[in-house]
């Protein structure tokens with residue numbers, strides 16, 4: 059299970075031999091112990107290299123051995139013997155060094171890693187803590203903050219990151235064992251005291267309490283998120299109706315109308331949930347493409363999950379009459395009010411009595427759609443997020459006439475589809491997209507004032523978003539928002555000369571996004587947006603000098619002087635304006651609790667889970683701080699209403715900034731007064 063051989067005259071090479079990933083079984087530990095003893099007692103051996111067979115160093119403890127009766131030698135004396143050895147011991151790390159495998163490497167005096175190696179302490183993912191020295195050695199080598207992060211998340215890191223952290227001494231692209239042997243030869247006879255990690259002092263941190271507090275905050279945010287996720291299932295409506303008092307109807311057969319990207323994803327999600335689906339698309343070509351796409355997606359999903367595909371659950375039609383006998387219809391046609399109104403008139407005439415009519419609209423007024431039907435109480439929004447069969451979030455939107463039973467049914471169906479469903483009121487953009495508006499608006503204003511897309515995205519990505527606002531906009535398509543702005547009468551042609559106006563209806567407006575669209579730059583789909591992607595459909599964002607020139611010319615045309623903008627300003631302006639909008643939504647009663655908003659942001663908009671969500675984050679930062687910063691920015695930007703702190707924020711601060719779960723009392727008081 060571990061073999062000692064001799065190489066290059068004076069190097070004892072110990073090879074772990076426990077395929078496939080050289081776990082530290084009893085026999086392997088025994089083998090390492092005996093080989094080590096032999097090598098250290100052999101006067102010919104001046105240094106030792108430890109490596110793993112078949113390109114893998116060691117994946118840690120043998121998980122199969124876990125239990126009350128572990129046999130074989132304990133790991134602790136084994137690692138102690140390596141560290142106190144009077145000959146240099148070098149770990150030749152390739153493949154994986156995980157858990158006990160990394161701890162074994164940490165007891166060696168030097169670590170040489172191949173560039174493709176992954177390292178980590180994943181014990182936490184198995185409900186354990188590193189017990190073979192990792193918690194003591196790692197902080198002494200790479201410091202407390204980085205160690206805490208690795209130990210509490212179990213994250214695997216690359217060799218490059220390990221080198222940067224000081225976890226390994228050298229990274230090689232060539233043969234790892236050869237490199238380690240050469241390295242061992244070069245350090246033979248050198249003093250080893252400074253190489254014994256356990257002898258090093260733990261690095262002193264002046265702000266140790268703050269570091270631990272930050273970790274505790276993360277833990278609090280994750281615990282909050284856990285309960286928030288469960289709380290949203292206990293939905294309620296301003297009328298007082300709730301999950302407690304409303305019964306969902308069974309949905310055995312559903313229809314999806316319109317088989318574009320969203321309709322296809324919804325069809326897949328329904329079929330996977332075991333619901334029989336009638337998929338309707340009036341355009342023959344689009345219908346055939348959708349059928350193939352849905353089939354392929356279901357096949358792929360079945361292969362991954364090991365269950366049989368649910369294609370038999372779906373029938374396709376190009377005739378809207380096919381929806382006549384379903385229990386529920388989800389309309390997913392183009393985002394065009396007059397088209398959707400017509401569809402709702404037709405559905406109301408065709409469907410059997412009692413059929414629930416749902417719209418996947420992301421922004422249109424649900425009441426307008428409901429007013430086209432004979433039974434507006436049966437109309438609700440089911441706002442899915444793309445790709446609909448993957449994304450966890452579903453906003454269930456109730457209009458002014460939606461019945462509690464209709465909401466209960468949509469919530470229940472969402473649950474059956476594996477979604478985290480949140481019931482929200484019918485305001486423009488509902489909850490998620492409404493809050494996104496000031497966030498995007500601020501990012502444009504920051505560009506006007508001197509920032510670059512890179513600077514803004516970096517700040518947001520370091521905060522924890524998977525993508526900054528510009529990268530995200532490029533991914534979702536810049537033309538989508540442009541179409542809405544044109545319909546709203548906001549986007550006007552800018553051209554290359556003449557006056558650019560930055561005011562619309564008395565409030566500041568940035569036409570930067572419109573200018574990009576006028577140049578045909580719609581984001582990844584056209585290969586050009588805020589970044590360049592090499593080709594239409596390209597995924598890798600690269601800085602684009604064209605955008606920098608555009609920003610310079612734009613500022614010059616408007617007489618704006620670029621100023622330095624730091625990450626803190628980016629975060630404060632983008633995040634606090636988004637938070638402020640969320641508080642307005644609570645104040646107006648379109649979301650029933652801060653947890654609803656937080657769950658929407660974590661599961662639909664990439665808000666980092668360890669920061670709880672925008673409402674929880676605001677309470678962590680301190681509501682008084684958020685208020686003070688918004689006041690500050692609003693004073694210097696009085697034409698930007700989204701920076702004006704809302705009544706609820708002022709009221710919360712005046713009430714001593716209570717914790718999130720107590721906000722409801724204050725929201726109720728404000729709503730009663732309205």
Ligand SMILES: CC/C=C\C=C\CC(=O)SCCNC(=O)CCNC(=O)[C@H](O)C(C)(C)COP(=O)(O)OP(=O)(O)OC[C@H]1O[C@@H](n2cnc3c(N)ncnc32)[C@H](O)[C@@H]1OP(=O)(O)O
Pocket residue numbers: 078079081082117118119120121122133154156157158159161180181184186188189190
């Ligand atoms: C005495 C103990 C001293 C100290 C104790 C410290 C605590 C620990 O070490 S806890 C264990 C920590 N390690 C892990 O969590 C690693 C888990 N493994 C992996 O992450 C991956 O397997 C991998 C090492 C990254 C390799 O991935 P891949 O190449 O995709 O192969 P797999 O199919 O996942 O694995 C191949 C084969 O090996 C089995 N296996 C992997 N790790 C372990 C393990 N730690 N214990 C037992 N078995 C392991 C895996 O089940 C596969 O086996 P099959 O029979 O083919 O299913």
